[in-house]
Every structure is written in structure tokens, then in C-alpha cells.
Amino acid sequence: MLSLNSPFLCLHSRFVGIGYHLQILSNGTIGGVHEPNEHSFLKLFAMRRGGVVGIRGIKSGLYLCMSREGVAHGAGQFSSDCLFKESLEENFYTTFSSLSHPGIYLALSHKGEAKRGTSVGRHQTCTHFLPRRAPNLNWWLKHSMAEIHAFKMTLDKVQQGIKARWRISSLTEISSKGKRTNSPGVVFTQLDVCELDWIGFMKTC
Incomplete structure (x- = not known):
């Protein structure tokens, strides 16, 4: 898990254990892609102490949100649905659970589609993520x-x-x-x- 104690924004993309990079498309769709692209470059930023974070797509400009029904989506306005609890698991993978809707986790299916967060748990592979540095991201942002x-x-x-x-x-x-x-x-x-x-x-x- 990346340290978020500094005021600086963390720029990175995330790689889920089943073989996808999480991406936020411009139409608000959340999904996964095998190779990193412009929509998989994410900005992770601290909101509160205790690992409460927000996630925003650099290309789309949308915030990652989770509804009470467990549907992950991108939104132009930040709200309480966009707050996630970042947790480091025993296997050193990271999980993201909704702060507003406890027990609902961010997950991707084996097809690279967002899974309903109410149907998965923290110990399932589909909810486990690893931070990865985006290639040439500094150049891309310029x-x-x-x-x-x-x-x-x-x-x-x-x-x-x-x-x-x-x-x-x-x-x-x-x-x-x-x-x-x-x-x-x-x-x-x-x-x-x-x-x-x-x-x-x-x-x-």
C-alpha cells in the first residue's frame, strides 16, 4: 500500500491480481484492460486518516464511486460515494471498500468488467489490487x-x-x-x- 501521509498526489495505475489494470472510461464505465492505457492512469489521493482515499481517472477526469447497490461508476462530482477504505491484506495485496456502504468492495470479473460489490468479499482474488507505476506517466501528463x-x-x-x-x-x-x-x-x-x-x-x- 502506498503511503499517503504526504500532501503530494500519488499518480499511478493499479493492477488487479486476475490480470487487468483498472480503468475509468469517459462515459463513467469502470472496467479493466490487460495493457495500461490513458484511461488506466489513476490519481489516488488521501481524504482522511486511516487509509480513506479517493480515486480519479487522469484522462476521464471522473471520480471512482460505489453506489449502495454495489455498482462501481465514474462521476464528475465528488461525493461520499467516492470515499474508499484502502486496506493492506495479509498477502500484501490492497483492497478498496466503500466507506459509505461498509462491506462493499471494488472488484473486477475474469472478463475485465466491474463486479457488483455486494457479491464479493475481501478475501476473493477479484478484489485484490497491486500498485504499479504507469510507464512514462510524467511525460504523458505534459x-x-x-x-x-x-x-x-x-x-x-x-x-x-x-x-x-x-x-x-x-x-x-x-x-x-x-x-x-x-x-x-x-x-x-x-x-x-x-x-x-x-x-x-x-x-x-
């Missing part, structure tokens, strides 16, 4: 999807006229400061190239 799309369009323009598969070697004029393409004004540093590979726009360095 760039909106619009900026990344615009950058990809620039890459597409650079690719015009290149018949072979685009590789790093096709970028010319290598200097100590970075890599410059044949198109004037477009400069890629080695860091840019490596980081973009995670998003899937480029091959490995």
Missing part, C-alpha cells in the same frame, strides 16, 4: 492528446515520399542535441523518440 495527435500528423508529413518502413536511421543530420529530419524546423531529440515509442508512433530506439 502532453494532451491533441498535442500528441498534432505531433503524429507532423510525423506523417515527414514520412511522405519514404517507401521503406520508417526507422530511426531515416532521420538525418544526427547531432549531440538531437535528430533532425529532412523537413526544416522539425527536430526530434533522442528522448522524444524513445518516449513516443511507448505510445506506438515509432519503433524502438
Whole structure:
């Protein structure tokens, strides 16, 4: 369990034991995905002492909430339904139970769908989570999807006229400061190239 005693926000995604990263979609749907994506980057923040936390999706901007019926969903406004008790279990996995509705746990099914929290317990695998650092999250947070799309369009323009598969070697004029393409004004540093590979726009360095 991550320490929440500091005033700083914890940015991470969470990996559930059955093989999914928890994600909060923009339409409020809660689910799981095998590979981390923009919707699985979560912000966990302390609300009270004793492990009471809130969880918010970075991309969707929605707070994770749990209804009295045990239905997990994303909401634009924070409420008492968005308060969770974070508990470290004996096996070092973490569980999240609703503070407003005791005995209701956050869980994902084997299909990656949110399970009704009233039908599961703290000792079931589907309720166990492990914290994982989101890859390149610091870089991701500095760039909106619009900026990344615009950058990809620039890459597409650079690719015009290149018949072979685009590789790093096709970028010319290598200097100590970075890599410059044949198109004037477009400069890629080695860091840019490596980081973009995670998003899937480029091959490995």
C-alpha cells in the first residue's frame, strides 16, 4: 500500500491480481484492460486518516464511486460515494471498500468488467489490487492528446515520399542535441523518440 501521509498526489495505475489494470472510461464505465492505457492512469489521493482515499481517472477526469447497490461508476462530482477504505491484506495485496456502504468492495470479473460489490468479499482474488507505476506517466501528463495527435500528423508529413518502413536511421543530420529530419524546423531529440515509442508512433530506439 502506498503511503499517503504526504500532501503530494500519488499518480499511478493499479493492477488487479486476475490480470487487468483498472480503468475509468469517459462515459463513467469502470472496467479493466490487460495493457495500461490513458484511461488506466489513476490519481489516488488521501481524504482522511486511516487509509480513506479517493480515486480519479487522469484522462476521464471522473471520480471512482460505489453506489449502495454495489455498482462501481465514474462521476464528475465528488461525493461520499467516492470515499474508499484502502486496506493492506495479509498477502500484501490492497483492497478498496466503500466507506459509505461498509462491506462493499471494488472488484473486477475474469472478463475485465466491474463486479457488483455486494457479491464479493475481501478475501476473493477479484478484489485484490497491486500498485504499479504507469510507464512514462510524467511525460504523458505534459502532453494532451491533441498535442500528441498534432505531433503524429507532423510525423506523417515527414514520412511522405519514404517507401521503406520508417526507422530511426531515416532521420538525418544526427547531432549531440538531437535528430533532425529532412523537413526544416522539425527536430526530434533522442528522448522524444524513445518516449513516443511507448505510445506506438515509432519503433524502438
